[in-house]
Amino acid sequence: EEQEEDTLRELRLFLRQVTERLTYDRRFKVFTKPVDTKKFQDYRKVVRWPMDLSTLLTNIDRNRYITVSEFVEDADLIWQNALKYNYLKSGSNIRHRASAFKDTLHAILREDLDEEFERECQDIKRRR
Numbered sequence: 001e002e003q004e005e006d007t008l009r010e011l012r013l014f015l016r017q018v019t020e021r022l023t024y025d026r027r028f029k030v031f032t033k034p035v036d037t038k039k040f041q042d043y044r045k046v047v048r049w050p051m052d053l054s055t056l057l058t059n060i061d062r063n064r065y066i067t068v069s070e071f072v073e074d075a076d077l078i079w080q081n082a083l084k085y086n087y088l089k090s091g092s093n094i095r096h097r098a099s100a101f102k103d104t105l106h107a108i109l110r111e112d113l114d115e116e117f118e119r120e121c122q123d124i125k126r127r128r
């Protein structure tokens, strides 16, 4: 009902703010768009669930997330995929950037997420 829509609107605003803070961080430019599968032809053989910050934003706008934890599952794919695909690659610091992305994402959530708010979102999900 109305209160639920207010909560989900507040959730979308919070998730957009988290996504934008990561998108504006220049260290994470390579996480802002899908990996170019023409440049990296074996990418989809290694990575089953590609994810990037622009896709996260599209998912938020399409009401795909009704809890923070559903959003975090997708956001975690960004650094997990980068560590997996670049596991043996030397000469680039993509793994360091993936680790920095993971630490930054979880530090933002620890600082800014109100557990009581996430519990409200989980209740809405249970009722549906």
Ligand SMILES: Cc1noc(C)c1-c1cc(NS(=O)(=O)c2ccccc2)cc(C(=O)O)c1
Binding pocket: 029, 030, 031, 032, 033, 034, 035, 036, 037, 039, 040, 081, 082, 085, 086, 092, 094
């Ligand atoms: C991310 C990622 N995961 O696997 C790989 C491999 C990367 C990755 C991909 C690219 N080039 S890209 O054309 O697919 C692209 C450019 C700009 C934004 C998003 C993607 C460059 C680099 C880099 O380190 O410079 C890394």
